[in-house]
Amino acid sequence: MKSHSSTLLAEVRSFRQNHPDVRYVDLIALDIPGHFYGKRYPVEMLEKVAAGSPLKLPQNAVLLGAQGGLFKIGDYCFNDGDPDANRRLVPGTLKPVSWEAQPLGQMLITSDGTEAPIEFEPREVLAKVLERLQHKGIHPVVAFELEFYLFDKKLENGLPQFARDPLSDDADDQPNLHIERLSRFSEVLDDMAQTAKDQGIDITVITAEIGPGQFEINFGHCDDGLRAADWAALFCRSTRGVALKHGYRASFMAKPYLQFPGSGMHVHVSLYDAAGNNLLAAHQQQALRHAVAGCLELLPHCMPIFSPNHNAFRRLGGTVNAATRASWGFEDRDACVRIPESDPRNLRIEHRLASADANPYLVLAAILAGLEHGLEAKREPIAPLNEDRSSGTDFPVEMLDAVRAMQQQPLLRDKLGAEFVDVYCENKRQDHLAFQQEIHAREYRWFL
Template identity: 40%
Template sequence: MKQISSSQLNREIIDLIQNHPEIDDFEVLAIDLSGHFYGKRYPIASLKSFASEGLAFPRSAIVVNTLGEPLEGIYYGEGDGDPDAQFSLIPGTLSVNDWGNKPRAQIMATASSGKEATFFEPRNLLKKVLQAYQTKGWHPTVAFELEFFLFSRKRDDQGLIQIVRNPKTGRPDSPTLLSNTRISDFERVIDNIIEACNQQNIETGAVSAEMGAGQFEINFNHHSDVMRAADETCLFKRTVIETAKKHGMMATFMAKPLLDQPGNGMHMHISVLDDKGENIFNAGNKPQQRLLHAIGGLLDTMPAAMSFWAPNINSYRRYSGGSSCSPVSLSWGHENRTVAFRIPLAKDGAWRVENRVPGADANPYLAMAVSLAGMLHGMNHRLDPGKPCDGSVENGDEYLPLSLSSALAISMGSEVLIDILGRDFIELYCQHRKADKVAFEQFINAREYDWYL
């Protein structure tokens, strides 16, 4: 398999150099625990040697805080002498971007598997869960859906973000749901986003104007390669942010940027195929019992999964403020957008579950890994999800943690997640999120003086 991957990567490099002789440098992109890219820029001449020999980054780069800074109390980087970890380039991720001052190549990298120091690398965590499915002859098929906001590039005098102005009318954007006019008015930036996705071999689907002013959603197609789907989601986030800059705007996947506007969600559609390519959730005109068991597992692990689906302080504002369809209860249902886990209409037996809980700020690899782990738990133990919810679900659930601290406490004690993801990882992840929260709180803002001075 490694020889095949190396051969594929070499062909990709040859094709890129032949088709783009103007490119003279490239970026290497890796993912940290917060779901952000880090890496370096290199001369194009280094690409072939990296493909065959790999390259090194400090392994502590995986566990920096949200701003990319070292965290106090984290062993990796603080107590281990900050050694390098070996990274490998990922075949199929070599592409071109043109949002800078010239076209530039980019390629993703992952910490080499089989090394103890890389057990906390996000791609390796998702790979570990997928291997648990493969032992049963099961293969998830997934699709991510992400909402994002476009804002004015300039903040107001108080440092607060401002609603983006319509490029064609000059007026602040209006929150008209499913408005074709809004899509047309923002078509230059939206078209550029889709073009940049095409350059990176990211297939996009429907485009919709969402419930917030300046809020849009661009969907992806269903993927039988779960890892590639998560890769594309991270690349898409970067693409939207960088393309918005070209148009004098600021883009964000922050879960709740404004209290009086809806939040940004990252909905995940998941089905599972067997070795014959058959959907194990399909029972003709109704879902197979396994799908209900999978939902039972999602419900059972939802409190422990919240710290992965909502990984920072702002994430929880999405569940408690403003108008939105963000689920706040242990619930499921058919064609019900107010529940946590929805069974959409199934055409031609395409039964699946939609996880509507995660925010767009979640790490796609970890959010998907925890979702799949919960589903596997439910199928293994044939968990009953209870009765579906038919009407709107608006009230919260007393068993659902709606703060980062309470969510982390439950994650730390989850034997289900520990069994699938490993105790060392769960402990490190919770420690990382706690340290990130502490670092965020080391600041006094003007409101504290207004209230307490």
């Protein structure tokens, strides 16, 4: 513990020396819907926390709904006295914030690794899965890919407007994959990439996607699953901030336009043993087939994680590369679980179902739980799409059905934690019901 505190203290002191104009640091963590919450600390107080002073925030901050409200979930929120819970600083995440008007820093905090972790905190859920895999000699290597849209900064009647091409000042309203779009939006994209790198995120490939104003950013493969998910979470925060600085809105909303492709979160996962052997390649890739079968078996019960809101379900079965059934295939982007072409050393799965606004900690935890189950059960998967284009199993496509399927799955309750599953499902159920408590203009057009 003393060594850990000295490392954190050295990190904070180095940051203060390199950024003497920074007076405050945002201490942030991701809640269940995937929003950051936290506190803004004077940097001198942060040094005391790094030295061992307690860091406490309300436990129930993790339970906030999509709009920030509190729901009654069991005894949480209204019958528990709203207690504080200990958090800790995540080493290596103290970085400058360049998109704010004033000099600022930010640093991740978490309850995992504390004396009493919060069972339903997303980072803690993933930490438990990774710890269990490590005890079994399984070491994941992970890479996220995130799609997002750029919109004009100003909304019109609450609706997003196409981003304007900075060279022509015309709306970027044509779906295409042209690389020239990277050049036309290079100023904001380059700033996004550099800002992410300044946050310690390993940014690799940038792609112009099919939708107007849509882009994809890939991250490097990381042998620390928590860090890989940290990168995805922090990238969303910095990208939204940089976009506003340049006169745009960046959004990871799953389906902002019905007529154009949605935005996904693709996760590449390979599994290795302690000697560095790829476990999926074992026995002439039989282990890969077992892992795929486990992923597909649990997938229908993880839909509230992969599609965490009403809009995310709109993305399924969309215009391109969005599956409508649990399926797999080799080099097939119509599949939920794609096997990219690679040598045995780099053999991996690409899980393509999650929406870009899903919680990266929970998405990775659910994927790893499926892979773990598959390696243990050793079942054969259904036929790949390469052999049978109609292959696949149904999954829920409405939130309340999805919540029921998740809450009643004993394997998922065991692997992700029963308390987390109950809390998460009730959070999603309440969010969905709250979303329905508004009469939209379409109802008046149809029924008035």
